[in-house]
Amino acid sequence: MDSATTASTIKFTRAGFWRGMSRAWPLAIALGPFGLVVGIIIQSKGLTMVDCVLMNMFIYAGASEIVALANWTHPAPILAAILAAFVVNMRLALMGPVLNPWLAKITPVQRFFSLFVLVDPSWALAVTDMRKGGTDAAFYAGLSVPLWAGWVISSLVGYLAASRLNLPPDHPLFFAALASFIALLVPLWRGRSDALPWLVAGGVALSVARILPGSSWYIVAGALAGSITGAIAEHRK
Amino acid sequence: MSEHVSNLEAIAGMALATLACRFGGYWLFARITPTPFIRHMLSYLPGTIFMAFVTPALVRGGPQDWVGAACAIAAMMFIRNLGAAIGLGVAGAWAWHLLA
Known part of the structure; x- marks a missing residue:
């Protein structure tokens, strides 16, 4: 990893947990509209409230839920839903190892729950902290708890309010989730060496999204193409 | 009723697939020594x-x-x-x- 952390100094403190909690609230709020939308979709597909809560507690990956729900039928399309979850969430398999300097040094129980709630925004903030030399793995746990709870609650609110809310799909409130992902790119920028890999990632993602509409291979394809470009550039130095 | 069971089966399957992604990548990388290329x-x-x-x-x-x-x-x-x-x-x- 490119952080200055040495593995032996990794800790998991209460102070770190609270620092994470205090940094998580803007994200928990920003993801609210996204959760709301997922809840509304779940209701519109005729699923029960229990289904809604279980889905968001245990899958906890909104994009994959939306893709699977788009093609939901009764009885449920079990294999198609599993495939959607797998393809959309494959990026999580690439994200986990980046946190290894922290996760390798905490207890198995802490590690299990850290990976169980692995999602993009908290991961990005944790990586940013790690790159600045952060050594407190509890920071990531503190980020994750409010995000997970906020997600389960906002999707449930969406489910319950679905019949009364009537927001058009292009309502600016729904931009909040995308805005948070865009804003998180700023602290991830390390300098000019990021330019080419980022351009390749965006370009490849755009092309794959055009070639395979309705699937989510574009995320994995763009991320791998960009990262391989970066690694090749480093190799040539 | 069986319709509802199939919903739960689909949700459980999706949860397991997502879990496999969250844990699988980490598990794999913890067991290999990444080359400098992979680290980059x-x-x-x-x-x-x-x-x-x-x-x-x-x-x-x-x-x-x-x-x-x-x-x-x-x-x-x-x-x-x-x-x-x-x-x-x-x-x-x-x-x-x-x-x-």
């Missing part, structure tokens, strides 16, 4: 994953989202506060939505 790749992943996620959505979104994105990036660069960046991003998109 991993160091580029955070930015490239977000770029791959954001670019098609932005292109699809049109001017309303572009204005919002510019506001969010500017706010993040100058105020360095995630809450402010998200709020100003939505405000920018909303302003465009009302004006256009």
Whole structure:
């Protein structure tokens, strides 16, 4: 990893947990509209409230839920839903190892729950902290708890309010989730060496999204193409 | 009733598939010693994953989202506060939505 952390100094403190909690609230709020939308979709597909809560507690990956729900039928399309979850969430398999300097040094129980709630925004903030030399793995746990709870609650609110809310799909409130992902790119920028890999990632993602509409291979394809470009550039130095 | 069972089966299957993604990558990398090339790749992943996620959505979104994105990036660069960046991003998109 490119952080200055040495593995032996990794800790998991209460102070770190609270620092994470205090940094998580803007994200928990920003993801609210996204959760709301997922809840509304779940209701519109005729699923029960229990289904809604279980889905968001245990899958906890909104994009994959939306893709699977788009093609939901009764009885449920079990294999198609599993495939959607797998393809959309494959990026999580690439994200986990980046946190290894922290996760390798905490207890198995802490590690299990850290990976169980692995999602993009908290991961990005944790990586940013790690790159600045952060050594407190509890920071990531503190980020994750409010995000997970906020997600389960906002999707449930969406489910319950679905019949009364009537927001058009292009309502600016729904931009909040995308805005948070865009804003998180700023602290991830390390300098000019990021330019080419980022351009390749965006370009490849755009092309794959055009070639395979309705699937989510574009995320994995763009991320791998960009990262391989970066690694090749480093190799040539 | 059996219809509801199939919903639960689909949700359980999706949860397991997602769990496999969350744990599988970590499990695999903890068991191999990454070469310098792989380590470099991993160091580029955070930015490239977000770029791959954001670019098609932005292109699809049109001017309303572009204005919002510019506001969010500017706010993040100058105020360095995630809450402010998200709020100003939505405000920018909303302003465009009302004006256009």
